[in-house]
Amino acid sequence: xxxxxxxxxxxxxxxxxxxxxxxxxxxxxxxxxxxxxxxxxxxxxxxxxxxxxxxxxxxxxxxxxxxxxxxxxxxxxxxxxxxxxxxxxxxxxxxxxxxxxxxxxxxxxxxxxxxxxxxxxxxxxxxxxxxxxxxxx
Numbered sequence: 339x340x341x342x343x344x345x346x347x348x349x350x351x352x353x354x355x356x357x358x359x360x361x362x363x364x365x366x367x368x369x370x371x372x373x374x375x376x377x378x379x380x381x382x383x384x385x386x387x388x389x390x391x392x393x394x395x396x397x398x399x400x401x402x403x404x405x406x407x408x409x410x411x412x413x414x415x416x417x418x419x420x421x422x423x424x425x426x427x428x429x430x431x432x433x434x435x436x437x438x439x440x441x442x443x444x445x446x447x448x449x450x451x452x453x454x455x456x457x458x459x460x461x462x463x464x465x466x467x468x469x470x471x472x473x474x475x
Contacts, residue, residue, distance in 0.1 A: 382407050383429050386414045394418070 350356070386394055397403050397411035410429065417425025451459065 378404075378406055379410065382410050386411055387429070391415070391418055 386397070389397075394411045394415045397407055398415055403411070413425045414429065416422065
C-alpha cells in the first residue's frame, strides 16, 4: 500500500497529536442542557414506566406536557401499540445505561431441575399466562 493513501497523502507522526489543543470546550448552556435532560429523562421515564397505557396516552395529548414528556410518552405508547420492545430498550438504556457484555449473564430458572420439575413449572407458567389473557382480554 502506498504511504499516506488512507490519510489523504499525509503520514501520521508517531507520538504527535493531530489535534494538540483537544476538542473545543462545550458552552455552559450545552453542558447544563445535557445534565438537565438526563435528570428529566430519568424522572419522566420512571413515571411512564410505572404508568398504564391510558396514563401514557394522557401525557401525549396533554397540552401542559413538555415536549420531552410527549416524546418519551409517545415512544413508549408507540412501542406498546406495535409491540416494539426496542422503544423500552431505548428508554431503559437512557436511564440506566447499556449493560456491558461481561455483566450480562443469562440465568436459566430451570437449571438444576429434573425433567418432571421443568414440565410442572412450565405448565404452571402456561396456566398463569392463560389466566392473564382471559382477565385482560
